[in-house]
Amino acid sequence: MSDAASVPQIFRDELAARLHDPSLTLVNVLPASAWKAQRIQGSLSLPEAEIVTRAASVLPDRNADIAVYCASPT
Secondary structure (H helix, E strand, O other), X not given: OOOHHHOOOXXXXXXXXXXXXXXXXXXXXXXXXXXXXXXXXOOEEOOHHHHHHHXXXXXXXXXXXXXXXXXXXX
């Protein structure tokens, strides 16, 4: 697993500008119930507890731009 300091960050303005960019995969890591209740449109649900078991099937392209979030979309 990567050191957190080496993982690039995307900031709110850039994320907002790229929301409709098909080359960006947006992943919500909150529990599925939170994703169902409120999410950024187009985001995928991959709860933190399921990353190890489901990441390969949900995110098959490891070279894709992937933004992960864990808070409300506002």
